[in-house]
Amino acid sequence: MPDKTHVKAVVVCGLMIAAAMICSYLESFIPIGLPGVKPGLANLVVLDCIWLMDPLWVVMIMTVRIVLSGFMFSGMSAMLYSLAGGIVSLTVMLIAKKHTKLSMLGVSIMGGVSHNIAQLIVAASVVRTLAVLSYLPVLLTAGAVAGTIVGLAGRQILPLLKKSGIDF
Amino acid sequence: MGSNSEEKDQRKIGANDIKLLVMILAIGIACMLALHFFKGDTGQTVRITANGTEYIYDIDNDREIDVETDLGTNIVVIEGGSVYVREADCPDRICVHHVRINRTGETIVCLPHRLVVEII
Structure with a gap:
């Protein structure tokens, strides 16, 4: 990769990390009655990044975002759950984008659902109790709904980002 | 491109x-x-697992249990045939907001404290 592109990549990644952190901060103000259910607004940034740049950059953006907001807002143990969910959902989304005919909407749904499944598995292994898995249906449905919202929003935002020359 | x-x-x-x-x-x-x-019938036994250690209680004996581990404290209350978490010093307090449970298979989980309250 030529140097100029590299500089641009670093700048854009910084912007994206900042945007994702603002999203995850804002979402802490959205009240949802169900424990553990979140809209996953930060995934909006990650989702669009998947369409804008190389997978490695997206992995980096996601990891830095989670580690930073872990230190700043959510605390260490919550950070590990986010990291597990983030890594699994990003992997699933990258695979879904490359190897299926799903559009951004479908990819986002896959991401939301796999994120929730991964977090629940980590939770079940931390407390060493399978009974926790009875929460799976709620998280499955919530993940699909959140994924739909994020996917639809991501579709609207992607062309705007491209127009401002954010891709590389 | x-x-x-x-x-x-x-x-x-x-x-x-x-x-x-x-x-x-x-x-x-x-x-x-x-x-x-298909949720279970009303259960008789409360099992509390705190960071790996198990405690068993009868649901008909009203009582208050201070569950203290290195990770923190939760106050579990057994009252009138159902169980809830009244106090906790965990960051999210999801366990405190959880509804009372009384049927077999129902759980209240406090992830930060690795606490599971189960009806069995």
Whole structure:
């Protein structure tokens, strides 16, 4: 990769990390009655990044975002759950984008659902109790709904980002 | 990058997306309904697991249990045949906001403190 592109990549990644952190901060103000259910607004940034740049950059953006907001807002143990969910959902989304005919909407749904499944598995292994898995249906449905919202929003935002020359 | 390949990149929402969404929603809602209708009978025993250690209580004996581990403290209350968490010094307090439980299979979980309250 030529140097100029590299500089641009670093700048854009910084912007994206900042945007994702603002999203995850804002979402802490959205009240949802169900424990553990979140809209996953930060995934909006990650989702669009998947369409804008190389997978490695997206992995980096996601990891830095989670580690930073872990230190700043959510605390260490919550950070590990986010990291597990983030890594699994990003992997699933990258695979879904490359190897299926799903559009951004479908990819986002896959991401939301796999994120929730991964977090629940980590939770079940931390407390060493399978009974926790009875929460799976709620998280499955919530993940699909959140994924739909994020996917639809991501579709609207992607062309705007491209127009401002954010891709590389 | 040419604009042609970019256009191709952003696929339209297709039948596949809708199928996926409907399938996951159907499975999720069906399982929720199944769990709702086939939920257990009123249970007799409360099992509290705190960071690996197990405690067993009878649900008919009203009492207050201070569950203290290195990770923190939760106050579990058994009252009138059901169980809830009244106090906790965990960051999210999801366990405190959880509804009372009294049927077999129901759980209250406090992830930060690795605490599980179960009816068995």
